[in-house]
Amino acid sequence: xxxxxxxxxxxxxxxxxxxxxxxxxxxxxxxxxxxxxxxxxxxxxxxxxxxxxxxxxxxxxxxxxxxxxxxxxxxxxxxxxxxxxxxxxxxxxxxxxxxxxxxxxxxxxxxxxxxxxxxxxxxxxxxxxxxxxxxxxxxxxxxxxxxxxxxxxxxxxxxxxxxxxxxxxxxxxxxxxxxxxxxxxxxxxxxxxxxxxxxxxxxxxxxxxxxxxxxxxxxxxxxxxxxxxxxxxxxxxxxxxxxxxxxxxxxxxxxxxxxxxxxxxxxxxxxxxxxxxxxxxxxx
Numbered sequence: 001x002x003x004x005x006x007x008x009x010x011x012x013x014x015x016x017x018x019x020x021x022x023x024x025x026x027x028x029x030x031x032x033x034x035x036x037x038x039x040x041x042x043x044x045x046x047x048x049x050x051x052x053x054x055x056x057x058x059x060x061x062x063x064x065x066x067x068x069x070x071x072x073x074x075x076x077x078x079x080x081x082x083x084x085x086x087x088x089x090x091x092x093x094x095x096x097x098x099x100x101x102x103x104x105x106x107x108x109x110x111x112x113x114x115x116x117x118x119x120x121x122x123x124x125x126x127x128x129x130x131x132x133x134x135x136x137x138x139x140x141x142x143x144x145x146x147x148x149x150x151x152x153x154x155x156x157x158x159x160x161x162x163x164x165x166x167x168x169x170x171x172x173x174x175x176x177x178x179x180x181x182x183x184x185x186x187x188x189x190x191x192x193x194x195x196x197x198x199x200x201x202x203x204x205x206x207x208x209x210x211x212x213x214x215x216x217x218x219x220x221x222x223x224x225x226x227x228x229x230x231x232x233x234x235x236x237x238x239x240x241x242x243x244x245x246x247x248x249x250x251x252x253x254x255x256x257x258x259x260x261x262x263x264x265x266x267x268x269x270x271x272x273x274x275x276x277x278x279x280x281x282x283x284x
Contacts, residue, residue, distance in 0.1 A: 002026050005061040006049070007076060008068035009033045009042030011123040012095050016065060017046040018130050019157035026156065030058045045126060056083040063153065064112075066094040066104075073103045086110040091146045093117050098173040101142030108143075115142025116169070117150045119159060120176060134158040139172055141165075187212065189251060196246070225265055232262040235274030237281055244281070256282045 004020055006013040009031040020026035028049035033039040039051035052058055055076075064086065068076050073094050080086050088111025092104050097118045104114035121136045123129045138154045140147045141164040154161035164172050190212075191204050199207060218227035231239040240259065247255055259282040263275055270278070 002062040003029045003060070004063045004065060005030045005032075005058055006042070006046075007032045007055075007058075007064065007066045007080075008072075009039055009046075010067055011126050011129070012119075013065060013067035014042045014045045014126045015123055015129040015133065016067070016095070016119075016157065017042065017049070018126070019133060020153070021046055021048045022130075023156040023158075026063070026153070029061050032058060055079055056085060058083075058085045060085065060087050060090070062090055063149065064090060064092040066092070068094075070096050070099045073099055077104045077106050081106050081110055084110075086112050088112070091115065091149045093142065093146060093150060095119065097139075097176065098169065100167075100169045101146075104142075113143040113146035113149070115140060115146035115150055117154060117161075118172075135160060137162060139164050139169075141169055189254075193246075225267065225269075228262070228265055228269075230262075232259060232278060233266040233269055235270050235278065237274070237277045240278065241281055 002025065004017070004026045006017050006028065009017070010033070013031070017028050017031065021028055028043075028046050030052045031039050031042045031046065031049045032052045032055065033042060036051055036053050039053065043049045043051045050059075064080070066073060066076055073096065077092070080092070086092065086107055090112050091114075092107050092112045093101070093115045094104065095117055097120075099116065101114045101116045104112075107114055116139075118139045119133075119136050120139070121129065121133060136159045138150075138159040138161045140150050140154070140161050142150075147163065151161045187208065190208050194204055194207065195201065215227065215229075221227075231243075244252060244255065260279065263270065263278050263282070266275075
């Protein structure tokens, strides 16, 4: 059974710690948080470990999980190195979606292997997260030895690990933001435009929800190009012009940029003439 220390025992740390203990393959040794009260809450939730307040008081462990804010990762890595508690051969990893494992690079001087493991999951409520975590995709990047260890860790807690390309963390996180955050923004834009067209507020979930869910399902199953429908892929320049005429001025750049990308996605489904006329309108 491998040992695990958790630094920054908030919602993510608590969830992963409890899942690790529940797997039977890991034992949590120490949990460190900003306050003893927070560390104690984490230990109670995880069901194992010791609440700690100081880095130099932590016991050795095979795995070290940092679930601190992104802008604190590098500082904690330096403090860990200075504390002397990290032993050669251990794996130190963080769970940030945007930051790369290289923030932990100073710890290589102590003989540690470094990596990141990012679960594509919302940890709003740890108790609920534990129940729903099975099958979660986890992105891995960093030292090869560390990634092998984290594949085993991810599998043990019920996740589906996969590797990112070297230097690919920013593009990966941008993909998640576009798929999640911007989908919400587009939903808001669609709702406002529908209201502008006179659609009753109560009809919006059914009107837009069915269309968006169907489009998303098709794009995921058939591929974006095959799933594409609408005025752009039909080469309907007049309709696109009417859209631009009713859009608020500050929304036009977004519509034009998405329209250009849609022309590119449509590819050979559009004639060369239609592509040129659409791009002239969208770039005008």
